[in-house]
Amino acid sequence: MREVDARGRSCPEPVIMTKRALKESDEIDVLVDNRASLENVQRFGRAMKKNVSAKEEGNGWRIEIRR
């Protein structure tokens, strides 16, 4: 499982990091720390026809993107 740490990154970097990671791996976790990124990454994952879920973790969220 690949983990993408996008905490502290400004828009649209978390989405671009997710996009890059999805090229190399089908299932990834993305860590984000603000709600705009949470929404953007989830929206992007769904647009890629993935199963997306998110849970709070620490000071932010862990977004699980699955096949």
Place this chain on the structure above:
Amino acid sequence: MELREKHKLAVTGLFIGAISVLLVVLGNPKNMGFCIACFIRDIAGSMHLHTAPIVEYMRPEIIGIILGSFAISVITGDFRPRSGSSPVLRFIIGFFVMIGALVFLGCPLRMVLRLAGGDLNAFVALLGFIAGIGIGCIFIANGFSLGRAGGATRIEGAAFPAATVFVFVVFIAFPSLFLFSESGPGSMHAPIAASLAAGLAVGILAQRSRLCMAGGIRDIFLIRDFTLILGFIAIFLAALIGNLITGSFSIGFADQPVSHDKHLWNFLGMVLVGLGSVMLGGCPLRQLILAGEGSGDSAAAVLGMLFGAAAAHNFSLASSAGTGPGVNGKAAVIIGIVILLAIASIVTVKERRNYERG
């Protein structure tokens, strides 16, 4: 959830478009119900940072936007003090975004409002804006990043909104300390309470919806996502309908309110704004919202814009309505594009190396 996001954006856009027309009816300059660049420029003048007599007024809309975003983000838990993502570079980028905007005579938001008023110069500017965003996206797709922001203390996050309140309170209590235009765009404004209320409402809605004038076009380029562009379209439609109702719509290039028809410079000015906005992660409006949410980096960008606005008038870089930019303004736009391209190139090459190293 996706529908809800689109809903929020559409409602926010329609509201901003409508309230912008209303603010013009109440006294703001034409096609300038809201203009982040023009209003920051007026604030710079009011605070004696420049002395162009026609553009001096402490625009309450800007104060309202920052405070609206601050208040709603504290309430909803979106207030996240953070900083450290290249604040000095962001200051410089903000500076040049302002120069580009003042050569065109409007931020991306006013560009849409001008379009909705029938000002075709804004269409030329839109093409430039799209081109600038496209260039920015090439860098982003290749790894451009201003770096990670870290957490900051709550007092650091609240400092910028607090400073805004302080300035506004001093303005209300001791208006004689500030400069007020007696003629020109700076002299035209809605009543303070209406401007402040409109700013607060826009700040709240834009924070909740993540509305961004640059983000919509950027997301189409980068990830074929058409969510954020909805806000852009909604503002246009509401303002267009509003202008038709109030009789403020007049189509053409010549004699449009607070504008000029020097196509090349409208285009290049907005190339600079588009490129800079992508590098900053959002348009000038979005920078105000993020500064309200506690981002020290966006606060640095806003201060860069304030400084840029002062420089634009002290060094004759801003365009004059009607006649367009002088030689200084033209040079500044070219220099700005070159500097932003240099920053973007250097950062991208370095980030790519780091990424390849893993």
